[in-house]
Amino acid sequence: MTLEVLGVEGLPEVAAGADLGELIAKAGTYQDGDILVVTSKIVSKAEGRLLHAADREAAIDAETVRVVARRGPVRIVENRNGLVMAAAGVDASNTAPGTVLLLPEDPDASARALRARLQRLTGRRLAVVVTDTFGRPWRNGLTDVAIGAAGLSVLEDHRGRTDSHGNLLEMTVTATADELAAAADLVKGKASGVPVAVVRGLGHLVTAEDGDGTRPLVRPAVDDMFRLGTSEALRQAVTLRRTVRSFTTEPVDPAAVRRAVAAAVTAPAPHHTTPWRFVLLESADTRVRLLDAMLAAWRRDLRDLDGWDEARIARRTARGDVLRDAPYLVVPCLVTDGSHDYPDPRRAAAEREMFTVAAGAAVQNLLVALTGEGYGSAWVSSTMFCRDTVREVLDLPEGWDPMGAVAVGRPAEEPKVRPERDAEAFVTVR
Known part of the structure; x- marks a missing residue:
């Protein structure tokens, strides 16, 4: 030929x-x-x-339906025809000054x-x-x-x-x-x-x-496995992360959870410590034993409170059903090995808070990474109210403090759209 x-x-x-x-x-x-x-x-x-446009960026905006990635002034975008390219194809070369070609x-x-x-x-x-x-x-x-x-x-x-x-x-x-x-x-x-x-x-x-x-x-x-640039993918994962309270019965891939844990342990921590541990409840029997023991402990505690009858206790403990219905649970634990020992109670409390903040950062990483893997999650605080029970059932060391439990699974329905929050409402400048 x-x-x-x-x-x-x-x-x-x-x-x-x-x-x-x-x-x-x-x-x-x-x-x-x-x-x-x-x-x-x-x-x-x-x-x-040919468009007379002094502002090429405005012309790019008009042709763009989605920003794929941005680095400095360079934008990779999708145009209305589904083409992913730099600057939506808006070209200022081979045209007269002050014009751009679409x-x-x-x-x-x-x-x-x-x-x-x-x-x-x-x-x-x-x-x-x-x-x-x-x-x-x-x-x-x-x-x-x-x-x-x-x-x-x-x-x-x-x-x-x-x-x-x-x-x-x-x-x-x-x-x-x-x-x-x-x-x-x-x-x-x-x-x-x-x-x-x-x-x-x-x-x-x-x-x-x-x-x-x-x-x-x-x-x-x-x-499309590369639909977003790195920073855009991270922002979208953060934006899409929602508390999911209803899951399908589809099993969770343990490897995906471990990848999420790998992201979690990149969180900042005080004194060069690693104050997190993640207990992965992959056995249905273990999940049931833990939740049954927690429910019994919770009911005992609530019966000791004035004004808590069985109906009110049932309503309150039903909030934990999201854990029972999930096909996979993660129990993040705080470990304060490496913390400084202060005799002053105020400094000791602050030291504890530093480690708690680090644990929260790790769990946030975990939740965002799970979203990136296509899983929904709900971080529920219930294990914090019966830490001794959790340690006993899961055979955990005394120094491991359960910091709630994370339910993981495929969302049973699309999360409701959450209105965007104006960051300025949460910002104070001095």
Whole structure:
């Protein structure tokens, strides 16, 4: 098979309203099965997507539906077509000062219209790929990718085939349109003034129908393991963390909990200590024994209080049902090994508080990490009211102080949307 990639030279500067198909048709000679690869800049110019904007950031805001990652002034965002790219594709290069160029409003529609026009003018069977320049998450350097297509299957699915050694291919799906875009960019270049290339020799890829365009190239959110930048993922996990009080019966992956514990123990602590221990209740029998013993101890304590009849006690102890209904429990414990011994009660109390704060920071890390693993959680304080009982049932050392219990599991329903809290309401500046 012979493959040629040919630049289409001699195209004039494209202005708004230009008949782009006619310009391209006149600039070259085409054959059946040719694939025309067209940089999005000239498509945008022909469609009047040039914007007079002194503030490029405002133009990026207008084109953005979701910020994926941000570092300094650089933003990786998703635009309304689902494309994840730097600055939403808003480009200030190759345009007059004080203007920016936006991507085509619907690149697939642009590719379909351009293909139809070119086929009418040339009488040839053609495909069209509209491209733009992207960075890549794991590699340096830029390359062109397809953002619009017509007359071409943008993906080639090799799954179910065998390789040259007879091995079954189970994962391989080739991004054909992106490969064409990158190959064409070798003759188009970034500053050569050649915005169109012809890829010749792959006529078998050209389809009679326009096809689905580039939509199949956009990974669905549910399958995107890298949907957010690091800091954005952390902020979203913190924002999405909710107290979950109803769980499904799906078992919890113990490895996921251990990963969450690994995040928990990065919390700050006084005197270079490690004042946390996490007791993982993976046995249903152990959970039941603990909760039954805690319930009995709680009832005994409440009966000693004035005005607490059995009905009131039942209502109060029912709050612990979230622990009983969860498929997994974690009991975080505070260990004050390494604390300083102060004879002054005030300093001794402060020392204890320092360690308690560290325990709280560790539990917060745990809860956020569990959210990142897809689990819901509820931090319930009940073990703090019967620490001796908990230590006895779980056979814990005397110096381990249970700091509540964390129920873990898949949420049975979507948490209610919580209104955003204005941080300024909690800030005092001196």
